[in-house]
Amino acid sequence: MILVKNISKQYGDFTALENINLEFTNGLYGLLAPNGAGKTTLIKMLATLIAPSKGEILYNGKNIVAMDEDYRTLLGYLPQQFGFYKNYSPKQYLLYLAALKGIGKKEALAKIDDLLEKVALREVTNKKMKKFSGGMIQRVGIAQSLLNDPKILILDEPTAGLDPKERARFRHLLTELARERLVIVSTHIVSDVETIANEIIMIKNQQLLYKDSVEKICATLDGHVFETTIPYEQLETFRKKYVLLSEKQERGSMVIRFIHKGVAETNWFPLAPQLEDVFLYEYRDDIGEEV
16 A cells, blocks of 8 residues: 655745645556646656655555665556667567566566567567657557566556557556556546546645546536537637537537536536546646636
């Protein structure tokens, strides 16, 4: 179990996170917020890459900074940007990293074959990575994070560059991995985590906004999400009055999904809230929505 106790992080006069308290057990957690909200700061502290300015993070009651290498041997980590050698093949690269992690060559070769199969790179095992697409490179990164069979897996924006098919494969892989370990996925893409996360964590204004199931977070907008059809000419006025979630042109009119916390009009149809609705509503100022 990981316990985050009253952590804050300051960079000079700038506060990146303030008084964050969290508890993680085995399962999959989605850390969901727009870019710049503090997700990567929290991820880096969980990975011991930076230290909190205040508070501490404990693993089974022990401070993770004090645990040092004992903690990092339990950890698999994929940063937003990871370094690799373009003239290496995935197999060469993973063998190199396995050696750095103290994994014997025989054991590493067996693991690498299995991991490259899991991330659908078996057919390019021995091809140089300089010819790979961004999505293929990201899959190599996912494979390296699993080399030491970690008990704690932390992934920062792991689906960057993946196409929809690769994203679906990755979600399936995460579900399998989370059966026996703690998995934290940091993302600003709602669809990456909404169907697979045991809990969603949302940070706003440097503080914890939600840590709960998708169902309970969505319930915060029960009775406030609607759909209606309006003439195109009324769109700008509607945008200024309500929080718009989606707009679709249909037969010369606009079909609008929006949020209103008040009395509904007769031509508004209530809808079940989705996680993306909560995301767009809570971060409307950060993503340019007019209220």
